[in-house]
Amino acid sequence: SGSKKGIAFNDVAYIDAFPASDIAYAYNWGSSYSGGSMPSNIEFVPLLWCNSESLTSGWQANAQKYIDAGSTHLMSFNEPDLDSQCNIDPATAAAAYKTYISDMFGGKGIKLGAPAVTNGGGSMGLTWLQNFIEACTDCQIDFVALHWYNPASLASDFQSHVQQANQLTGKPVWVTEYGCTGSTDAEVESFLQTVNPWMDQQSYVERYSYFMATSGDGMLCDSTSELSGIGNAYMQAS
Numbered sequence: 001s002g003s004k005k006g007i008a009f010n011d012v013a014y015i016d017a018f019p020a021s022d023i024a025y026a027y028n029w030g031s032s033y034s035g036g037s038m039p040s041n042i043e044f045v046p047l048l049w050c051n052s053e054s055l056t057s058g059w060q061a062n063a064q065k066y067i068d069a070g071s072t073h074l075m076s077f078n079e080p081d082l083d084s085q086c087n088i089d090p091a092t093a094a095a096a097y098k099t100y101i102s103d104m105f106g107g108k109g110i111k112l113g114a115p116a117v118t119n120g121g122g123s124m125g126l127t128w129l130q131n132f133i134e135a136c137t138d139c140q141i142d143f144v145a146l147h148w149y150n151p152a153s154l155a156s157d158f159q160s161h162v163q164q165a166n167q168l169t170g171k172p173v174w175v176t177e178y179g180c181t182g183s184t185d186a187e188v189e190s191f192l193q194t195v196n197p198w199m200d201q202q203s204y205v206e207r208y209s210y211f212m213a214t215s216g217d218g219m220l221c222d223s224t225s226e227l228s229g230i231g232n233a234y235m236q237a238s
Contacts, residue, residue, distance in 0.1 A: 077115030
């Protein structure tokens with residue numbers, strides 16, 4: 001697929017709702033998935049959620065399984081800048097990234113992604129990411145990953161945040177979670193019609209995935225076989 005669009009999922013069954021030819025990748029915040037299969041043209045991207053032993057113990061084998069099946073990217077650490085998520089400081093994250101991402105898989109033709117940070121201010125977000133990159137000397141980092149949540153009226157804030165991440169790090173950007181808070185479906189659809197074509201036009205934005213492929217208020221699907229209005233807007237906005 002020439003698309004940059006991805007699917008963030010928990011239940012692989014929801015992938016059936018999407019036109020597979022228009023999806024580049026999928027991920028589930030984990031290093032493997034079960035309960036079904038996805039089309040062969042969609043790349044599953046394994047992610048090491050944090051540095052705990054329960055996650056790192058199976059990481060290498062799981063990641064290698066998907067690499068052997070054709071995956072060419074790996075992602076790391078979910079919102080380490082947020083205390084309710086991975087919650088580790090940049091130096092700790094850098095040491096773990098070097099051990100489990102860069103040293104294990106670097107130099108093997110696999111593109112490796114920095115931890116996915118929130119759009120929080122202060123020591124969070126892009127500040128955390130800058131500190132991580134400075135601490136991760138001799139690490140292979142091929143792209144940075146961003147999460148962004150704000151009202152749909154702030155499309156220009158979204159664009160400037162993505163642009164700033166590229167300018168600060170000099171790295172390609174993946175927006176692996178983005179979502180609109182406190183917004184109507186119509187407002188979200190308008191937001192997607194603004195930001196998706198913009199991301200498609202930015203050479204440094206490599207991939208993106210709206211939150212998320214499931215059913216429910218503000219989500220991309222009405223069922224495992226049908227997209228919601230937001231889901232249709234997500235797919236059609238290019």
